[in-house]
Amino acid sequence: MGPQPNIATAAFLIADPARAAMLMSLLDGRARPAGELAFAAGVTAQTASSHLGKLLAGGLLLVETQGRHRYYRLAGSHVAVALENLASIGPVVTVRRKPLSxxxxxxxxxxxxxxxxxxxxxxxxxxxxxxxxxxxxxxxxxxxxxxxxxxxxxxxxxxxxxxxxxxxxxxxxxxxxxxxxxxxxxxxxxxxxxxxxxxxxxxxxxxxxxxxxxxxxxxxxxxxxxxxxxxxxxxx
Incomplete structure (x- = not known):
């Protein structure tokens, strides 16, 4: 067998609720600083920094540096497609849910x-x-x-x-x-x-x-x- 895509690594990174929240907040294609992403995920700045490092290493994010600031964005449309497709997976039956905000x-x-x-x-x-x-x-x-x-x-x-x-x-x-x-x-x-x-x-x-x-x-x-x-x- 030839080399296989490392699906498990990407799946592991996306599966964490805080990292998933960060990724979903970047689905508009814009770049955002770590502070905004920490707020979106509901975690501390230190925890956010750890998560962002893992997402960068896993190829899901890119980072741009402007002066003292670092801005994070999705690594490309292929990541956005994967996130949207994963979000669509679930039961198609109607279930009781809280009203949407x-x-x-x-x-x-x-x-x-x-x-x-x-x-x-x-x-x-x-x-x-x-x-x-x-x-x-x-x-x-x-x-x-x-x-x-x-x-x-x-x-x-x-x-x-x-x-x-x-x-x-x-x-x-x-x-x-x-x-x-x-x-x-x-x-x-x-x-x-x-x-x-x-x-x-x-x-x-x-x-x-x-x-x-x-x-x-x-x-x-x-x-x-x-x-x-x-x-x-x-x-x-």
């Missing part, structure tokens, strides 16, 4: 999945793109972009022909851990969220992964994809 409800509605849009709005946009024949589900958890889709994205200001597929493809099906359905990821998903933010349709939170749809965004989503704010449960 306001922040949890905001994340369920719309959030960053590292570099693309996730949550119920991300899934709804993806469904609408499929219903209109702009995307077609393909093998290997990919989406094919149809000629009509290329035209629609172009009218929105996104030139699909200029995008370069990464090793996971151009338009990937990413399993949404709160919705248990797929949303759009890959370079196309990344650029779509970037476009919607730059157009003022979406607004990113400064302090969390949550994303807000602006009034301008609801107007555009209604006109372009038939998505109405009244169809969603919104949290102020």
């Amino acid at each position: 306001r922040e949890a409800q905001r994340l369920q509605f719309a959030r960053c999945c590292y570099d693309h849009l996730a949550g119920s709005i991300g899934v709804a946009i993806t469904h609408s793109l499929q219903e209109r024949g702009f995307l077609i589900a393909a093998a290997d958890r990919q989406f094919d972009v149809t000629p009509a889709g290329i035209e629609w994205f172009g009218c929105m200001g996104l030139d699909v022909a200029k995008l370069r597929p990464n090793r996971r493809g151009l338009a990937r099906q990413c399993l949404d851990w709160t919705e248990r359905e797929h949303h759009l990821a890959g370079p196309l998903g990344v650029q779509l969220m970037s476009l919607l933010c730059s157009n003022g349709w979406l607004r990113r939170s400064e302090s969390s992964r949550a994303i807000q749809v602006t009034p301008k965004g609801w107007t555009g989503l209604k006109e372009q994809l038939g998505l109405d704010a009244g169809s969603f449960t919104l949290v102020a």
